[in-house]
Amino acid sequence: MFSHIFIVRMKCLLRNKELMFWTLLFPLLMATFFNMAFSGLNSAEAFKPIEAAVVNDAGYKQDVSFQQTLTAVSGGDSRIFNLKEVSSREEADQLLESGSIEGYFSVDGTLALTVKKSGLNQSIMKSFADQYQQTASAVGQILKTNPQALQNGLLQDMGLSREYVTEVAAGGSAPNNVLNYFYSLIAMACFYGSFFGLQEVTDIQANLSARAARINMSPVHKLKAFVAGLSAALVIQFVEILILLAYLAFALHVDFGPRIGYVLLTAFVGCILGLSFGSLISAAVKKSEGLKTAILISATMVGTFMAGMMMLNMKYIISQNAPILSYLNPINLLTDAFYSLYYYDTLDRYLLNLGLMGVFAVVFCLGTYAIIRRRKYASL
Structure with a gap:
């Protein structure tokens, strides 16, 4: 039944x-x-390179260290910037006004960052500029007190960042x-x-x-x-x-x-x-x-x-x-x-x-x- x-x-x-x-x-x-x-x-949350520019004038050409650093972070799959080189500030301002770039760097004695508004990308650009200036200043101070530091290789890794903490998921799968x-x-x-x-x-x-x-x-x-x-x-x-x-x-x-x-x-x-x-x-x-x-x-x-x-x-x-x-x-x-x-x-x-x-x-x-x-x- x-x-x-x-x-x-x-x-x-x-x-x-x-x-x-x-x-x-x-x-x-x-x-x-x-x-x-x-x-x-999930893919929308992935970091996208920031559209940026640099004024390629006499000041920028003389700062070889900044040129090398900016080129390093603007190449490869994990690059921070999609970098455009412009010949003058006027051209950079036009790109900024049209929204083609988030900001631009210029070197006139000191490194300067110009942006139109505040936001996440602009904050990243400022952090990059601040970190470079701090590192450059530290290198300058060390060379003043110890000119042999460069020859001894003590400054070889000054520009490299190291992480001593590794993020590990609680399980075998990523969140x-x-x-x-x-x-x-x-x-x-x-x-x-x-x-x-x-x-x-x-x-x-x-x-x-x-x-x-x-x-x-x-x-x-x-x-x-x-x-x-x-x-x-x-x-x-x-x-x-x-x-x-x-x-x-x-x-x-x-x-x-x-x-x-x-x-x-x-x-x-x-x-x-x-x-x-x-x-x-x-x-x-x-x-x-x-x-x-x-x-x-x-x-x-x-x-x-x-x-x-x-x-x-x-x-x-x-x-x-x-x-x-x-x-x-x-x-x-x-x-x-x-x-x-x-x-x-x-x-x-x-x-x-x-x-x-x-x-x-x-x-x-x-x-x-x-x-x-x-x-x-x-x-x-």
Whole structure:
């Protein structure tokens, strides 16, 4: 009997076109739009050489040291400047006014920087000029007190910068802000499975639908029929999430890291969490199905917003200022579980997220069972 109810419920759910759209097609469309919107976000953050100019007059030609330094930082793939040489200040001013350059250098006794406005690129140019002047001044002072320093090679590396601190990622993968948008989308898709849970409770509560009244009159235990229906919904929901994961991984090339088994486990737990949440809301709210749907959508949207799907910084703002909300938001836990698998070498943070999601799922299921099992009907 259980298998028969399972198959029948699966057919009923698959024939619900509206339900299939919101739980399968809508996340796929959102993933496509996300890819179109965020595909160049990481590359946009890469440093681009600054358009700059230098006045190639007599003062510049005499300062051989500055010529060599400026040429060194204006060549190669990691160059700082795209350098233009102009013959006069008037020509440099014209380029500056037209926006062709961010600023220009000139040497008239001392090194000077001319800019039109303040900004990041102008600050970089000023830092470069200041560092060169400080180094040149230090070299001059050393040569005054110790003329043999140049011959002894003591000044050979004066212009070189060294870093003694190396930035190392917490895991084997480099940080990628774009991934959080897709991970929160998966969490949203899992919680859209709450519509399945709502449907199952509606079809088992005799006071909510005619179909439920017929089911309650059948010689089948209500709990068995409910579990069979939820099992069918869970299979459908998990297959939909697998399709979404496959689309993200193979079509959009979203990186999930090397722990694919844990990714699938997280997706499965997310499906259980979404179904149980929808079941609890449907059982607890004794109003129309439209109101229940509105509550589910609102709760999901608020959860995904707090998880950073609409604004990435919101996830970190909440974790810094109200960390308890991060742990009380199951959608954030699901999103963070995916990201911790990608980013961290250890499973400590992932297991914490997974454990809290399991607690939420148990609470949702027990709450639904406690409400449904006490529902009795005087007549149908």
